[in-house]
Amino acid sequence: MPPRPKGDTHVNSIICTTCGVSQFCARPDQGFACSHCDSLIYPRELNVDGGEVWAVDSTGTLGKVIDPAVSCEAMTEAWESWLAADSDLTARAALQALLAAALDLRVALRAGLSFS
Numbered sequence: 001m002p003p004r005p006k007g008d009t010h011v012n013s014i015i016c017t018t019c020g021v022s023q024f025c026a027r028p029d030q031g032f033a034c035s036h037c038d039s040l041i042y043p044r045e046l047n048v049d050g051g052e053v054w055a056v057d058s059t060g061t062l063g064k065v066i067d068p069a070v071s072c073e074a075m076t077e078a079w080e081s082w083l084a085a086d087s088d089l090t091a092r093a094a095l096q097a098l099l100a101a102a103l104d105l106r107v108a109l110r111a112g113l114s115f116s
């Protein structure tokens with residue numbers, strides 16, 4: 001997944017492979033339609049990378065987010081790195097990793113995913 005600007009709360013949109021132009025929007029039948037060429041895709045057809053899951057944002061746009069469990073694990077690792085940091089530089093890097101993972105988690109939670 002490409003890096004997002006800090007504070008971005010949107011899913012990483014999935015672009016239609018048929019036309020390469022537009023995103024998919026939710027339909028009433030639980031499928032998604034390309035808003036440019038009307039190609040259809042259903043959740044069972046989605047192929048997401050390890051560590052990612054599909055999600056739909058508040059506008060109905062289909063996308064991918066980091067799995068909340070992965071973000072929580074990354075936050076734990078960053079926190080442990082911060083506790084063990086032996087310099088300001090490594091402490092700062094740990095906090096940046098913690099922030100990045102927290103922002104990923106926020107995107108997933110805003111898309112309605114949960115974690116335990």
Ligand SMILES: [Zn+2]
Nearest residue numbers: 016019034037
């Ligand atoms: Zn299309």
